[in-house]
Amino acid sequence: MAEFNIRSDAVDVEQIMEQIRARVREKRGVDYTEEQIRELANVKLDRFLDPKHVRSDLLEHFRKRNQSSDAAASAAQTALEAVDVPTFQPDDVYRSSRGGIGRVLYAIRRMLRPILKLFINPGPMLDSVRSVSTHINTTSKALALNEERNRRRAELDVLMYEVMNNLVVEMTRLAIDMKNHKMRVESVAARLDFDERRARALEQIVQFRTPAAGGEDTAPNEGSAAPGDSSGGEAGVTEKRRRRRRRGRRRSGGNTTTTEAPGDDAIKNEPADASASNGEADDAAASAGRQTDAAASAGRQTDAAAESASDPSEP
C-alpha cells in the first residue's frame, strides 16, 4: 500500500489528499475518477474503443428507446383500461335498468318486437354487434397477455441495461488500463535498453583497467588474443581490433567485445588516464548499484570481471 510522508504535528488534509491522489495516479497511470470513467464511457468511447464495434452513444440510445417504449406501453395500457365491454346478448337491447318498471318495459318491448320486425330486421345488426363484442373480449385477453409479456420484457430490459452499462464502463476502464500498460511497457523497455547499454559500457571500462593494473605481462583472458600474437603482427592485430570496435559501436544491441582491451595501444600509452577513468567508473557503478537493481547487477558483473582480470592464477 501507499507510503506517505505525514507529520502528525502539522497535518494538512489537502496536502495528504494530494499525496493520496498522486499515489493513486502513479498506480493507475492516469487519474480518472469513477465519474470521469462513466463520462468517458458515455461520450468519448471513440477515443479508446473501436467505433465500428461499440457505439459511443449506445446507452443514450438504449435509454431513449426504453423510455419511448415505456411511454407507448403505458399509453396502450391506459387505452385498454378505458374500454370496458360487457358481454353482449341480443336480448340486451330490450332490457332496461329501471328496476321494477324496467321489467315491465322489457316485457312490453318483447311483446312489440314483432311490430318492430315489420319495419326493420334487427337480427343481422344484433349478430354483428355480438360478434364485435366477442372480438373485443378476445382482443382484451390478448392485450392482457401482451401486457404481462411487456412487463416481463421491461424487467429484462432493466437487467440488460445494467449489464450493458457495466460492460461499456468496464470496456472503457480496460481500454484505459491497456493504454496505460502499453505506456508502462514502453517506458520499462526504454529503461532496460538504457541499462543494457550502461552495463556494456561499464564492462568495457573494466576491461580497459585490466592491462593498467597488471601491466603488459598480464595475460589476456581470452584465447583469441594470445600473447604470441602481440609480437608477431601488432599493427595488423591493432587494425583488426579497431575495426571490431567500430562495428561494436555501430551495433547498439550487439555482444560485448572483451577481447579488445588487453592489446589496446591507447591504453598502454596512457595508463594514468585509464586508471583515473576506472576510478570514476567504479564510483559510477557503485552509485548505479544503489539506484537500481539492474545497475546493481551490472556493478556486480563489473566487480567480478575486474577480479577475474586481475587474478594472476587465471589462464
Place this chain on the structure above:
Amino acid sequence: MKLAVVVQRYGADISGGAELHARYVAEHLSRHVEVEVLTTCARDYISWRNELAPGTDVVNGVTVLRFPVRRERDPVDFARRSHQVFQARHSFRDELRWLESEGPTAPALIAHLRRAASAYDFILFFSYRYYHAYHGIRATPAKAVLVPTAERDPALGLAISARTFRSVRALMYNSHEERALIQAVSGNEDVPGVVVGVGSEIRDDASAARFRERTGIAGCFVLYVGRIDENKGCRELFDHFRRYAAEVSERMQLVLAGAPVMEIPSHSRIRHLGFVTDEEKYDALAAADALLMPSYYESLSMVTLEAWAMRLPVLTNGRCDVLRGQVIRANAGLYYESYEEFAAALHLLETERGLRRALGTNGRAYFERHYTWSVVEAKYLAMLERLERANRDGERPHVEPEPGWLHRRRRVQAPARAIVDELPTGPAARTWDAGESEPGRTTSAPRDRR
C-alpha cells in the same frame, strides 16, 4: 422577547435531521427567550398522518402548539407532480400544487400565524421545502427567520424556494456550502445570514471498554452512525469496504449503528448494532478508530460534529460539498471520490496512529470553536438583536408580490433539477474565517459544474 419555532414535526422521539435540529435550538434558546413551538400533529414524514393530539403540549419544558394536517400525502400524486416540476418545464402554479401535494398541508397553522403574529417578536422557520415554511413566511415576512437545512436536491431549483430565500429577514445557515448554494440559486446576498449549524451535547462518561464489553467487538474498526440507506451512500460504502477487506486490510472492521432500510451484506467483518441509545453511540465513538460518512447530500452532519467532539477523525464522501468543505476547514479528516482514494485514506487512518490523533485533536478544536452550544446560542441571539435594532431603525423586509393570474399559469419555469445541476460545486471556503470574511462569495473557485 418571544420567539416562535415553526417546524413540520416536533417531539422528543422524532429524530429526523431538521426536526431534531429544531428541538435542540428551541430547548437551548428557551433558556434566554420565551419560546413557543408551532407544529403539526404528524409523526410520519411520508404520510403526514395526524397521530398526535391537536392543541397545547409541553416537550422538555417547551410549549408546543399542534395543528392538524388537512390531508395525508398521496404518494402517486406527489411522485407525478415531482416529476413535472423537477424534470419538465412548468408553471408557478404547478410548483404551488407540488408544495400542497408534498405537505404537511396545515392551513390552521398558517391561519394561527396570521392571527397571532403580533404576539411573537420573531418566527423561526425550519426546512424551506415544506408547506409551512413557504406559506408561513408569506404570512409573516417581517418576522420570519429561516433555518433552511438545504442540500443539493432538486427542490432547491424551484421558483418558490428562491422566493422563500429572498423573503425572510435573516437566514441561519448550516454551512458555508449551503449558503453558497442558496445565494447562487436565489441571489439573496442582501438578506442577512450567518453560518451557525447546531451544537451537540457531548457525554463525558463515554467508555470504549464498556462498548467493547457490551458488543464483544475487539480490534480496530470504523464506525457508521445513521440510517442505513442507499440514499446515504451505504451501498457504495459496503462495496468499497468489502473490496478493502479483501485486498488491503486483514483486521479492519466496519460497525454500523442505525436502523436499516436496505439489506446489509453478510460479511464477517461488517457488524450491525441496530438502533443505539445516546450512551451507546458515544461509547462507540470513543472506541472507534474513525467515523465513516458516505452520504452524498448533507446540509450538516451532526454525527460528524459529535465524532470531532470525541476527537475522532472522519472519512467522508468527497462528492458531498458540505462534508468535504467541513473536513478541509476543520483539518480533521480525509475524503474520497473513488475506491482507490477510499482504500488509501482508510489504510492511512488504520496504520498512522499519530495522524489519527492529530486529526482528532483538530476536530475537537474546530468543534469547540464553532459548534458548542454557547457559540451557537450566542450567534442566534446576536442575529435576533441585530434584527431588533433594524426594526427600531425602521427597516422593513422586501416582500415580493405574488405573481399575477396569467403569470402563475405560464409554463416558463425551467426544470428544477436542471437548475440545481448548473449550480457550482466544491468547498465554499478553505477556512471558517475566510468564509465569514467574504459572505456571499466563495473564497475558493468552485471545482466544477455538475
